[in-house]
Amino acid sequence: MTDRAVAVVRAGALTTVQDLGRVGYAHLGVPRSGALDPGAVRLLNRLVGNLGAREGAAVLETTVDGCALRPRCAVTVAVGGAPCPVRVDGRPAAWGAAVRVPAGSLLEVGAAVRGLRSYVAFGGGLAVDPVLGSRSTDLLSGLGPAPLAEGAVLPLGADTAVRGSVDAPPWPGPPDELVLRVRLGPRDDWFTAAALHAFATRAYRVSPASNRIGLRLEGPALERVRPGELASEGMVLGAVQVPPDGRPVVFLADHPTTGGYPVVAVVREADLGAAAQAVPGTPVRFIPVR
Numbered sequence: 001m002t003d004r005a006v007a008v009v010r011a012g013a014l015t016t017v018q019d020l021g022r023v024g025y026a027h028l029g030v031p032r033s034g035a036l037d038p039g040a041v042r043l044l045n046r047l048v049g050n051l052g053a054r055e056g057a058a059v060l061e062t063t064v065d066g067c068a069l070r071p072r073c074a075v076t077v078a079v080g081g082a083p084c085p086v087r088v089d090g091r092p093a094a095w096g097a098a099v100r101v102p103a104g105s106l107l108e109v110g111a112a113v114r115g116l117r118s119y120v121a122f123g124g125g126l127a128v129d130p131v132l133g134s135r136s137t138d139l140l141s142g143l144g145p146a147p148l149a150e151g152a153v154l155p156l157g158a159d160t161a162v163r164g165s166v167d168a169p170p171w172p173g174p175p176d177e178l179v180l181r182v183r184l185g186p187r188d189d190w191f192t193a194a195a196l197h198a199f200a201t202r203a204y205r206v207s208p209a210s211n212r213i214g215l216r217l218e219g220p221a222l223e224r225v226r227p228g229e230l231a232s233e234g235m236v237l238g239a240v241q242v243p244p245d246g247r248p249v250v251f252l253a254d255h256p257t258t259g260g261y262p263v264v265a266v267v268r269e270a271d272l273g274a275a276a277q278a279v280p281g282t283p284v285r286f287i288p289v290r
Contacts, residue, residue: 057125
């Protein structure tokens with residue numbers, strides 16, 4: 001077959017369709033979702049010729065062990081994010097650069113060598129049906145396409161055949177230490193001075209319980225000066241919420257839009273992309289800024 005589509009041969013542990021998210025629906029209880037590393041999505045789309053407004057074209061986000069795909073048409077592909085082996089019909093292919101994959105060939109995206117999440121972009125982008133303006137899979141609400149399953153077929157958009165001039169741009173490596181700049185508040189007054197000092201000076205570690213909803217942390221518990229719980233209030237991307245155990249949770253793309261635990265700080269959005277690749281055990285430091 002020569003239709004513009006790609007068939008899933010191996011889905012991997014968790015592979016989802018993601019773009020830059022569905023912005024503007026938090027008042028309806030719909031989170032932004034979207035790729036955890038939007039910078040990687042933009043760069044990969046440029047590499048495969050999705051320029052301008054198409055830099056946000058839908059891609060695949062893999063988790064830990066990659067996936068395998070068989071395009072039904074010749075297509076330009078780029079794999080980036082977490083470093084991983086890439087093969088086309090069993091032969092090594094470039095990672096972090098545009099690769100032409102013939103119709104019917106097997107594209108294998110291997111397990112991450114470092115980091116957690118690799119991204120696969122296609123010339124023309126993935127053309128699954130959008131929901132509220134986005135093609136992203138939202139694991140919390142269930143909006144968007146289901147996570148990939150063997151045998152699924154994903155449509156591709158029209159390939160503009162415009163190629164960027166950079167063949168192999170530099171890629172930031174997965175972090176050995178995750179440094180997150182934060183602005184304190186809005187509920188930092190719920191915590192003791194000693195807790196705020198620990199938050200700003202002590203190291204945390206990424207918990208294995210982390211996911212697309214939140215980066216859960218292990219480390220010093222933050223002691224409160226106020227008992228009880230808040231009435232539910234709005235939550236934003238990067239909010240650092242503190243549940244009853246005192247261990248902070250950094251809200252990521254699929255976070256709930258409301259919550260009743262106090263938010264001690266909010267992470268700058270520019271720092272959140274690195275969280276996509278922070279493996280369990282990675283040290284985390286919070287740096288308060290104005």
